[in-house]
Amino acid sequence: MTLTQLVYASRSRLVEAERSVEIPRILASAQRLNELNGITGFLLVTPGGFAQILEGEGDSVVETYGRIMADPRHGDLRLLQQATAIERRFAGWTMGMAERDPTTEFIFGLYGISADADIFDQQLDTIVDLAGQLAAHPA
Numbered sequence: 001m002t003l004t005q006l007v008y009a010s011r012s013r014l015v016e017a018e019r020s021v022e023i024p025r026i027l028a029s030a031q032r033l034n035e036l037n038g039i040t041g042f043l044l045v046t047p048g049g050f051a052q053i054l055e056g057e058g059d060s061v062v063e064t065y066g067r068i069m070a071d072p073r074h075g076d077l078r079l080l081q082q083a084t085a086i087e088r089r090f091a092g093w094t095m096g097m098a099e100r101d102p103t104t105e106f107i108f109g110l111y112g113i114s115a116d117a118d119i120f121d122q123q124l125d126t127i128v129d130l131a132g133q134l135a136a137h138p139a
Ligand SMILES: Cc1cc2nc3c(=O)[nH]c(=O)nc-3n(C[C@H](O)[C@H](O)[C@H](O)COP(=O)(O)O)c2cc1C
Pocket: 026, 029, 030, 031, 033, 034, 043, 050, 052, 064, 067, 068, 070, 071, 073, 074, 095
């Protein structure tokens, strides 16, 4: 099996009033599908955007990204990386998730994502390192 890691960022089309209902729904659906497809990873959420790391067998990752691209809750999608990986970085997570909120604000801030910055505009390394940090220290 060839392990693939895919990283993307997107603008969120969620409206404020729906966020608290939609985000747990997205996560539950992602975890259920990823369990079936052998996908692991991490999802970062800010008010304006999403960034996600998907790891798994190449075909499964491509199929999952196809489903994500078709989801109307995303606006623009930026594919930041699709590469072969040696090992899973988020092996324990069918999909971990962290939202920028009062408990994670400080850690997002350390990576330059302050109140007026958004995950959509961040570089690949920032996204992967921040997700790794948040996965190691869940709120
Ligand atoms: C932010 C975001 C993250 C998502 N992550 C995944 C994922 O990790 N795996 C997956 O299979 N689908 C993912 N999706 C796609 C949706 O879960 C999927 O299109 C749809 O909700 C699945 O159908 P259901 O919720 O009606 O079961 C994601 C969608 C969004 C908006």
